[in-house]
Amino acid sequence: xxxxxxxxxxxxxxxxxxxxxxxxxxxxxxxxxxxxxxxxxxxxxxxxxxxxxxxxxxxxxxxxxxxxxxxxxxxxxxxxxxxxxxxxxxxxxxxxxxxxxxxxxxxxxxxxxxxxxxxxxxxxxxxxxxxxxxxxxxxxxxxxxxxxxxxxxxxxxxxxxxxxxxxxxxxxxxxxxxxxxxxxxxxxxxxxxxxxxxxxxxxxxxxxxxxxxxxxxxxxxxxxxxxxxxxxxxxxxxxxxxxxxxxxxxxxxxxxxxxxxxxxxxxxxxxxxxxxxxxxxxxxxxxxxxxxxxxxxxxxxxxxxxxxxxxxxxxxxxxxxxxxxxxxxxxxxxxxxxxxxxxxxxxxxxxxxxxxxxxxxxxxxxxxxxxxxxxxxxxxxxxxxxxxxxxxxxxxxxxxxxxxxxxxxx
Numbered sequence: 001x002x003x004x005x006x007x008x009x010x011x012x013x014x015x016x017x018x019x020x021x022x023x024x025x026x027x028x029x030x031x032x033x034x035x036x037x038x039x040x041x042x043x044x045x046x047x048x049x050x051x052x053x054x055x056x057x058x059x060x061x062x063x064x065x066x067x068x069x070x071x072x073x074x075x076x077x078x079x080x081x082x083x084x085x086x087x088x089x090x091x092x093x094x095x096x097x098x099x100x101x102x103x104x105x106x107x108x109x110x111x112x113x114x115x116x117x118x119x120x121x122x123x124x125x126x127x128x129x130x131x132x133x134x135x136x137x138x139x140x141x142x143x144x145x146x147x148x149x150x151x152x153x154x155x156x157x158x159x160x161x162x163x164x165x166x167x168x169x170x171x172x173x174x175x176x177x178x179x180x181x182x183x184x185x186x187x188x189x190x191x192x193x194x195x196x197x198x199x200x201x202x203x204x205x206x207x208x209x210x211x212x213x214x215x216x217x218x219x220x221x222x223x224x225x226x227x228x229x230x231x232x233x234x235x236x237x238x239x240x241x242x243x244x245x246x247x248x249x250x251x252x253x254x255x256x257x258x259x260x261x262x263x264x265x266x267x268x269x270x271x272x273x274x275x276x277x278x279x280x281x282x283x284x285x286x287x288x289x290x291x292x293x294x295x296x297x298x299x300x301x302x303x304x305x306x307x308x309x310x311x312x313x314x315x316x317x318x319x320x321x322x323x324x325x326x327x328x329x330x331x332x333x334x335x336x337x338x339x340x341x342x343x344x345x346x347x348x349x350x351x352x353x354x355x356x357x358x359x360x361x362x363x364x365x366x367x368x369x370x371x372x373x374x375x376x377x378x379x380x381x382x383x384x385x386x387x388x389x390x391x392x393x394x395x396x397x398x399x400x401x402x403x404x405x406x407x408x409x410x
Contacts (some may be wrong), residue, residue: 001314006379007195015303019376021291022224029381029388031360034338034371037224037288046287047280055279071282072251072273076232078289079223082297083196084206084216085234092232092282093273096197096218099233100130102163102245102272103214106235107162107191108134108142110245114161115192121146124170127195131164149174153184158287160190165206170337171363173204173328179210185293186211197221202304202373204339207234211289214239222337222373223292226284231271240268249274295375304375305332307382308339311370314386315341322393327367337372343398347410351403352392358385362410 010016023039024030030038054066063069077087093099104117117131128144135142147155149169156163163185168175182192195217199205201222207215213236219229244265250256252273254264265271312326327340344347346366353360354367360370370385392398 001310001317001383003380003383004384006310009306009379013303013379015295015299015374016378018291018295019378022376024376027357029358029385030376031372031381031385032372033224033373033376034202034221034369035361036220036227037222037373038376039226040224040288040291042291043224043226043284043287047284050280050283050389054403060305068277068279071277071279071286073270075230075282075286075289076269078286078293079200079232080234081288082205082223082292083200083217083234084204084208084210085215086208086237087260088206088268089237089240090232090234092219092230092285093271093277094231094275096216096231097126097130098196098247098274099216099272100127100193100195101134102247102274103193103216103233103235104131104134104162104164105246106239106243107193107214108138110239111161111191114159115142116157116159117142117144117162117164118152118155118190119144119146119164120149120152120166120169122149122169122171124165124166124195126146127164127166149176152176152181156185156188156190158188160185160188162191162193164193164195166195166198168203168338170237171199171327171367171369172340173336173338173369175197175199175334178205178212182210198338199336201292202300204301207236211235219285219288223285224288224375225293226281226288226318228281229285229288230278230282233269234267235272237268240271245272247274250275251275292375300374304337304372307374307379308332308337308372310336310379311339311372311382311386314382316388318386318390319393321391324393339370340367340371341370342366343368345398345404347406348398348400348403349392352397352400353385353389355403356388356392356397358388377391 054062072091075092076090080090191213196217215234219225248263325342329335347362350362
């Protein structure tokens, strides 16, 4: 494989025109879309319009005239096809952590007599923190049981109330078999909560086919909704009317503007809304999701696999003997849309790469993480990124003191 071969692949790529719809800075190979997606050009235009016209001119009238009040349901409905859900099963609201608190509370309430929340020991930390906090809030009547990824299936038992998993592991990119684990959990009487933060918009997700119960996810990674973008949650229709989630804010009320003295939960998934939507952020997310839906997910996944396989191959061919170790699964069927490489100086290595215009990120203890994002990445980017990686390793650029000073965000 040569750089010219990569250019030929780019020329034949049907997703290539989408790259122009992102406002990418020159001289940068961006491989951190699994932490923060770049700016879609349409998002800037949409937010400018909301500020200049809907807010400045419409003022409070825009809650009706611009349909601001409908944003949680409207954005949720736009996300729904990306995760294999129906429009009435998804709302956009709050953060992933807050939404996890809501749906995990709901799931536990539906499982009286069962006391265990089962999860992976390498799950994303905030998911585990939320579970711990909820257990304390409920009087320590439940327990959080953590096992290795390979032990999950055997750990589901009669006491398991909820299996809580992240579909794609944030550190390694390893991907769970959602349908198989959900089916196994249901056979044991457990409910399942899936965190889709590292999969939605990057790999095909079909919550209906998997018969999933609940799911949450963020809007700022592969969905490109902007820093701190609102999150979303999914509740299967069969569960929606059975429980009122614990954050019973006014916009989850059946009639918010009746200003009644007591709470009555709204119909369906709308009861999982809590407070007033962040209109600017929600508008940005809506526009980004509409762009995401221009691409067919099978094509996105096919290119993701091809890019990642090429990246791994080039690293192993061109950076052999430089102390790198592949952490992500080699089998694409078990890997999400990222490639994680271990190096004894993983943090400093990534800082040296960023200084050269290859932007990924670092995860402890030693992982340099590279997001694979097919909407705007090219095959030639994989070649050029590895070219720079080879130079950084060969010249030990990572050994400079400035690259070893830890910043607040890694």
